[in-house]
Amino acid sequence: MKGMKNPMRHLLLTSLLLTGVWCEKDAVFVYSRLGGGILLPCTNLVSPDCSLISWTFYSGRQISYTQIVIGGRISANSDKSTRMSVTSDCSLRLHDLSSDDAGSYVCQKHENTITNVYLSLLAVTALSKITDLQPGGNLILSCILFTYYDAGSCKSYSNVFSLNWATEDGTVLPKESRYELIGNNCCNITLVTKLRREDNNRKWRCQVNTTEESRTVFQDFTSAFLFHNPSTAQNPILSSAMDCPVQLPISRIVLCVALPVLVIIVGFFTWRGDHKRPKTSAAGFELQEFS
The missing domain is CATH 2.60.40.10 (Immunoglobulins)
Incomplete structure (x- = not known):
């Protein structure tokens, strides 16, 4: 069975390629992007009775041949069923395209090929x-x-x-x-x-x-x-921020310098006063003991 399977695949692939090469009037090449959508046309229909139309899909990457539309209805067994719909003229619409969607689509009526559509994705x-x-x-x-x-x-x-x-x-x-x-x-x-x-x-x-x-x-x-x-020339906000100290008024500069000095002086005298208090208290305590 395995020996017969590969020859059948090669025969199927050859027939599809020959159909695409020699039957140019029925061959349509379409292109789209990954994640996009596409319409696969079923051309040369005399009367669009979709109940007589079937679609088959061949993937050269996976070497698989599946029937995705039967009698105008989407096959529930197809992995594309949720992303696929049949239009009023029996064409096939696909959306959310993935790389696995690239391949050959064949529109058939009574098992006779009407259109070969070759989809490529970028x-x-x-x-x-x-x-x-x-x-x-x-x-x-x-x-x-x-x-x-x-x-x-x-x-x-x-x-x-x-x-x-x-x-x-x-x-x-x-x-x-x-x-x-x-x-x-x-x-x-x-x-x-x-x-x-x-x-x-x-x-x-x-x-x-x-x-x-x-x-x-x-x-x-x-x-x-x-x-x-x-660069610095392309960022005027950064440049202005760097030049800001030079552009400050004199009064603001004096305030900025004097305020920290004042804080240091007050802190120093506060520390000095706190440092002396414990010594005075200790000396008084000792005098009371000796008296």
Whole structure:
């Protein structure tokens, strides 16, 4: 049985990939972010009778093939059941997306394939320590596209998309010595940046570029300097506080100096008076004894 199981998996995977490659009119590539939402369309329906529609899901990462919608109704056995709904046109809506949701979704009618939907998800991870987020430190950001086949795995059939790092407005980062790309491919791209003072609270954007007419999907990261020490010129409040003693009026300076001196003098005479009293009392006591 074990020997038959693997060939069946390979056969299933091959059939799914061939369907995605050769039946381009029925193939739809969609992209979203981790934690976001997405609509998986079931196209080319003559009459949207959802009671005849089923959805199946294939995960290349887990090598699993499951039926998530049967007869227009969500399967209770699916781990996506609480995050999934079927629309009036039989499309599938998913929210709170996780990396396990990346994969191939097939819309079927009477077990005949109508649409193959390939979902890929974008994720940005900071690999730098918090103490590195300061001028002169290195900011390391990893951007991975969890593809419909496997996370960060770019096969020949996945040339419909690519990744790049950009500024907040979507402009690709210029070729400068402080920007270094590591492991650059269309599904996995890591940015290493030597931070400057002006990079505080700056947004760094990883975005997906596709060959199809679809909206750009991106994920931002803000480099906030938690240990940022601004210069004296940039902190007028601190500067004023340091210059305060020089700017005080003469009367206030005299008061500040005279008051502590007065306290010391009063304290000294009080201590001296208290010190003499015990001696006088003791001497009187002794005189009474001798008399």
